[in-house]
Amino acid sequence: MSRPTLIAPSLLSADFARLGEEAQAMQAAGADWLHFDVMDGHFVPNLTLGPMAVKALRSWVQIPLDVHLMMAPVDPFVAEFAAAGADRLTFHPEAGPHPHRTAQLIRSHGMRVGIALNPGTPIAVAEELLDGVDLILAMTVNPGFGGQAFIEQMVNKIGRLRRLIDVSGHPIHLQVDGGINPQTAALATAAGADVLVAGTACFSGGAQAYAANIDRLRAGSPAPSA
Numbered sequence: 001m002s003r004p005t006l007i008a009p010s011l012l013s014a015d016f017a018r019l020g021e022e023a024q025a026m027q028a029a030g031a032d033w034l035h036f037d038v039m040d041g042h043f044v045p046n047l048t049l050g051p052m053a054v055k056a057l058r059s060w061v062q063i064p065l066d067v068h069l070m071m072a073p074v075d076p077f078v079a080e081f082a083a084a085g086a087d088r089l090t091f092h093p094e095a096g097p098h099p100h101r102t103a104q105l106i107r108s109h110g111m112r113v114g115i116a117l118n119p120g121t122p123i124a125v126a127e128e129l130l131d132g133v134d135l136i137l138a139m140t141v142n143p144g145f146g147g148q149a150f151i152e153q154m155v156n157k158i159g160r161l162r163r164l165i166d167v168s169g170h171p172i173h174l175q176v177d178g179g180i181n182p183q184t185a186a187l188a189t190a191a192g193a194d195v196l197v198a199g200t201a202c203f204s205g206g207a208q209a210y211a212a213n214i215d216r217l218r219a220g221s222p223a224p225s226a
Contacts, residue, residue, distance in 0.1 A: 003194040005185075005218045008033035008066050008175070009210075011057075012048060012146045013199030019053070020060045026202065029210035033066040033088075035177075035197045037146075040071035043095060044144035051077065051084040058085030068116060068177070068197075070143045071095065074102055082109035090114030090137050090175075093125045103132040114175070118142060119151055123160055130168045136161055138193070141178030146199045150179030155191045162192025186220025 009031050014022040023034055036054060039046040054065055064087035071077070072095040081089055089106045093099040093115060106113045114135035115126055119142055126136050138158050141148035158176060165172045176188040177197035185196050202213050 005189050005193075006032040006173075006195045007202070007214050007217055008035040008195055008197045009202035009214075010035045010037055010146070010177070010197050010199035011053075012037045013203040015203075019057060022203070022207075023057050023060045025207040025210055027061045027063050029207075030214050031063060031202070031210075033064045033195070034061060036065065036067045036086075038067060038069050038071055039144065043072040043092070044070045046144050051080045051086075054081060054086050055084035064088060066090070066114075066197075068114075068137065069095070070116075075105055078102075078105050078109055078111075082111055086111055088112040088114055088135060090116050090135060092116045092118065092143075093121065093129075094118075099125070100129060100132065103129060107132065114173075116143075116177075117157075117161075119154055119157075123157065123164065126161065127164060130164070130170055130172065133172060135173040135175055135195070136165065137175040137177055137197075139178050140176055140180070140184070140188070143178075148179055150181075150184040150187075152187070154178075155187050158188055158191035158193055165192075180217070182216045182220055185217045189220060 009026045039048040041047040066088045067086040069091045074091045074095045089111045103113045112134040116137040140154040173195050175195035176193040180198040181201045
């Protein structure tokens, strides 16, 4: 079954001094969503963006704001991200004792719900939540830092998740994040992913290169030789 590939550039690789302009340039280049990596220095070993950044960029673009929470706890911040303008909120089941309740809370604030699976998180966790999520994020690196290498063993996991989603009959996106470039994008989409998160592969070369970067990710083709 052929699926359109959506591209969600990760702002972690953007020029932080020009986030508004970077967001607009990505939208103009054809990005489908804008991806926020929220790290708390506790759940993962890094500190990054928060609700204020989401709020600041909401007026700069019209494409959906896709927020990935790598933090614990999640529940106390759901309302704040909703008020900031997040369209999708993805969380890790390890972030709290009641992931089903967290999914319900996100939905109650009008946002779409995502659940993220680390490389070591079993698929069975997502299986129990299929009725309440709109997106499953398969991490192809261990979360916490950008620029890591794609873990190729996760291709099999992406394929198993695709089969699980298809059997469920639910319209759930399968997103992949971690080490995505044109070559690994081809592996991920062949296995069944339909949303790709990419940082460096999207933001390399400056605004004049963004459209070509996105096109290469969709096509799963390598960058031209210098």
